[in-house]
Amino acid sequence: MATYAYGTRKEFLDRRPVHNKQRPILNKKVLPGLPFEYWNAEMSIDGSFKMDCFAKKLSDEATIGDYTTLKLLAESLSSFQMGEGFVKLLHISTQTIPFGFFYETMRCGTLQDHELLIFAVNIAQAMHFLASQKFCHPALSLRKVLMTPQGSCKLYDIYPNNLCMERIKHLMKKKNPPTAWMATEIFLLDKYFMKSDSWNFSVFLWELLSIGKIPFAGISQEDIKxxxxxxxTLSRPYVCPKDMFRVMVSCWQKNHTMRPSCIDILKAIRCEYEKFHESIDGRYLYYVI
Structure with missing residues (x-):
């Protein structure tokens, strides 16, 4: 079977065999996985023109069955005419290493990357403002965030700090209480501190970056408590930057005085958002095709 490139410098629908000297070059692994890994790469066109691309590469730990599936997928994709609504498939390699699919680089990342970080910044700003007014948001979660027709997010169900425990007592009487969002001191001291918000805000961020997953789904309330x-601790969502996750984990410390404040969390999220925009040259993207 030949290796085919889908495109030249001017026309990406031109199908022609690729010479070995024109094989794609893998630059940096973005995300490990099985059976595919994801890499930033580049491809030489006509032996001189280099084009950035994104590789969905068969892992070195993939099985023969995975390779067979890759070949079947390659045959199907080779006859599929992609329109404007699809990321362009530049190259398929089933005969020479690296095996996989090579797509045009989309320099603004995924909807997850961009929109989720914007939502995180907006909610962090709102939480910081609440703290400055001595208000809190006990059990902040995705369901406590409402969307406007323009795509902005807004909080509701806020309480002054001195009334938070009354609210929590009602929440904990529900059939499925939000136990995972409750900081340690709520159970040990029957108190809600300003930095108790840091705990549940961090769980909210985990929900957001996990695309709506429920923390400890399937585990009993007693075990969650x-x-x-x-x-x-919760596992790091795959779209969550490592530096940001470290801040999230620090919000789950038992001693509330050791947790970062809402302004600290806001700064961390803004930092990741700025990194994302600085990376739009295509070398630091989180997206998975």
């Missing part, structure tokens, strides 16, 4: 009282 035990985690809150012992060693609470």
């Amino acid at each position: 035990a985690k809150v009282l012992d060693e609470f």
Whole structure:
């Protein structure tokens, strides 16, 4: 089977065999995985013109079955005429290493990257403002954020700090109480501090970056409470930058005075948002095709 490139410098629908000297070059792994890994790459066109691309590469740990599936997918994609609504497939490699698919680089990342960070910044700003007014948002979660027709997000169900525990007592009487959003001191001290918001805000960020997953889904309320009282942690969502996740984890410390404040969290999110925009040259993108 030949290796085909989908395109030249001017026309991306021209199908022609690729010479070995024109094979794509993998530059940096963006995301590990099985059976595919995701890489920033580049491809030489006509032996001189280099084009940035994004590689969906078969992992070195993939099985023969995975390779067979890749070949079947390649055959299907080779006959599929992609319109304007699809990321352009520049190259398919099933005969020579690296095996995989090579797409045009979309320099603004995914809807997840861009929109989720914007939402995170907006809610962090709102939480910082609440803290400055001695208000809190007990059990902040995705369902407590409403969307405007323009795509902006707004908070509701806020409380002054001195009334937060009354609100929490009602929440904990529900059939499925938001136990994972409750900081340690709520159960141990029957108190809600300003930095108790940092705990539930961090769980909210986890929900957001996990695209709506429920923390500890399928685990009993008793077991979740035990985690809150012992060693609470959630796994890093794959779209969550490592530096940002470190801040999130620090929000789950038992000692509320050791947690970052809402302004600290806001600064961390803004930093990641700025990194994202600085990376629009195509070398630091989180997206998965």
